[in-house]
Amino acid sequence: MFRVIETFSGIGAQAKALERLGIKYEIVNTCDWDINAIIAYCRIHKGEIDTSACKEKSDEEIESFLRNTTLSMDGKKPITEYSFNRLTPEFRRLLYAAIKQTNNFVSITDVHGSDICEGVDLLTYSFPCQDLSLCGCWHGNKSGIARNAHNRSGMLWEVERILKEMHSCNRQLPKFLVMENVTNILSATHKRDFDDWKQTLVSMGYVNHIYRLNAKNFGVPQKRERAYMISVLCCGDSNKEELITRYFEENNLEEDLIAHRYRSRKFHLRDVLRLDYRKKKYREEANASQPNNTPSRVKIYQENDMLYDGKKINELYVNTVTTKQDRNPNSGLVTYDSGREGKSKWRYLTPRECFMLMGFDEYDYDAVVSDNPEFMKNTRLLSNEKLIKMAGNSICVDVLEAIFKQLIEMSKLVPLDFNASEYDRDELHRNHA
Template sequence: MLKVIESFAGIGSQSQALENLGIDFDIVATLEWEIGAIFAYDILHNGPQDLSPYRFHNRESLIEKLREYSLSNDGKEPITDRALSSMSVQHLKAVLCAIERNNNLVDITKVHGEQLPDADVLTYSFPCQDLSISGHWHHNSGGIDRDANNRSTLLWEVERLLKEYVEVEKDLPSFLLMENVSNILSSKHIGNFREWQNFLEGLGYVNQVYTLDARNFNVPQSRVRTYMISVLAHDSMNAKAITQYFEDNNLEEVKVDFSSLRPMSDYLRLDYSNPVYRNEAIQSTPIFTPSRQKIYEQNPILAIGSRAKSGIWARTVTTKQDRNPNSGIVAYGDEKLTDVNHNYRNLTARECFLLMGFDEDKYDRMMESNFKVRSNRNMLNQAKLIQLAGNSIVVQVLEQIFAQISEIKDKYLTESSKVTFVTTHEIQVSAT
């Protein structure tokens, strides 16, 4: 059994990867404060909610309960009391149910090490806004500097938690898994990143950094991200063996011929005779304006009409599609779905989820539970769904990382492996 804490959990790409691998695992806690992500995670991984246990709650009691958490509507700022109080009773119940079903401790800044359950793995895909190249254009240039006072400095909350583990003599997680934009390794941020690595090494972790392109894992999306697996070694001999494992099984050496990637037709939903796909396509068709003329002319065309192009891939799925540049567009050709734009549409939220590695059945399940919070708005609107997908991690890449974690755990971190390393070391010493 692999016990996992997903911090900055988002929609649970780590959980999805573990499920796909068939590994025996348990998500013992999550940490996520953005309401849309909390709800989406719950439905994707646990199915429809049963709100009957909350039938004795009224609006006031639900609001009072949710005030105990530091929640956010946008993942950037705490929700105001006014916004919380404006939610319907069903909305409030759904959020509370999602928190409790996933043992969501919500805000990492409010959590202490002793509150976290024992776990083998702690994942931390902390916010990238202040590290990404695009963040520069929004004057988010502080990166992970301790004193930057931005979302990306939440990395140092993980440091605080690990220090608290040590202070209360709590067993550290055997594995830590980081994911973020590759700009974390740039000259601007590398000093702070090395400080983080040095801290982990001081605790006894062996760090392996990978910068991986989703295309090398048979996903037609050009998405490059940096990952770091940190393994808590028993001793120096164990650390050497783990280091050797990574040298022998370097995921950066996994390369595929991009021309033979899984086809875009597996990800695009171009059958507009299907009313669901047709409606989603219309929702993703923006009014054609001069600025969108540039989007039409300057972004890769992934399909024309009902036929996906071959030998092509999407650009990085980001938190918005109606922008330039974007992930790619679908040209309408002879198809005319709406009068506002006969030329193209953007990727739908469904297509973005598929390109991030989530199953269509799970997406449908999420949409079936996507109730209306107002007469004209669902719990998860299309913009929110695309944002959630853009903030996620490609599941197929995580599958290979978790396969390594599982193998290392079995080979090098069991009680029997400790005995093996001690015995081997004694033999080497006596031989000298």
């Protein structure tokens, strides 16, 4: 049984990759404070949200529980008192049930080392990239992952805190850690802070290996390059460290032939685009993704790839699926004429198509939108924009599949059953007092 904790879990790309691999696994805990992602994750990976499990709980008990967690409406900042008070009792119950059903820690700032159970094989962390990305720099976010920045990307140091707390109380550390983020984390701008993080992990007994991987090399029709760091717990055993180092040298996923060997499938743009508008749901989603015909949208039309010109699909790798399609540049456009006055003769990718480009199945998307709850009076939870954002914030499932295959191979190659107390805690405190 491969036991996993997903921090910054989003809609659960990690769980989806493990499901695809067909191995026995257990998601011990998730960790995400965004109420949209909490609901979506539960729907994708647990099916219907089972509110009957909390039928004995009063509205007051549920409210008390939720108030003692750190929730967010947008994944950027904590929910305000005003917004919390506007949540309907029915939605609070739904949210409570989803949190319990997925063993969600909610905010990583509230997690302690003593909360992490023994025997975890893998902890994943894909902390926010806003203060690391080039786009963020253009908007003045230059603090990156500095320890004293106290920004969203600085959530990385919450992972450090949790691991240190586990270490201090002789709690067994996870055998593997997997980080995912934008490649700008590897740039000279952030080198000192990222080196600090890598050295912290080395002092805890981990061996780190960094990949720059593009989704298009793993059978996905999307150009999406991200940085991944795999950390393997060797606890100072030089023989095991050598075996792990050699393994990465011989099985380098950055090499095309090896990436091809590890990929699970290959799909094309034609497998993603939903162009049969005789189906009501596809037509409604296309309409919702069709912008007004404004001067700024004309510029978008002129400067972005046309994925479907009305006659044929241009089989190409789309640009990175980001948290917003109504932008320039974007992932690409589709010729579409709904006949509605004032609308452009084209549309953006729909949220369904974005989910599929991230490696999720169509039925995963259908599960998310199967019921759009009223979370405030006369206001539904899931808008087009929120769905696009959840896809853009996720990790490409097919890339994770390849990485997780390597973790399983390494588990067989090198016995990795250690206790944190076996490693020299004094070294950790000397380096990071």
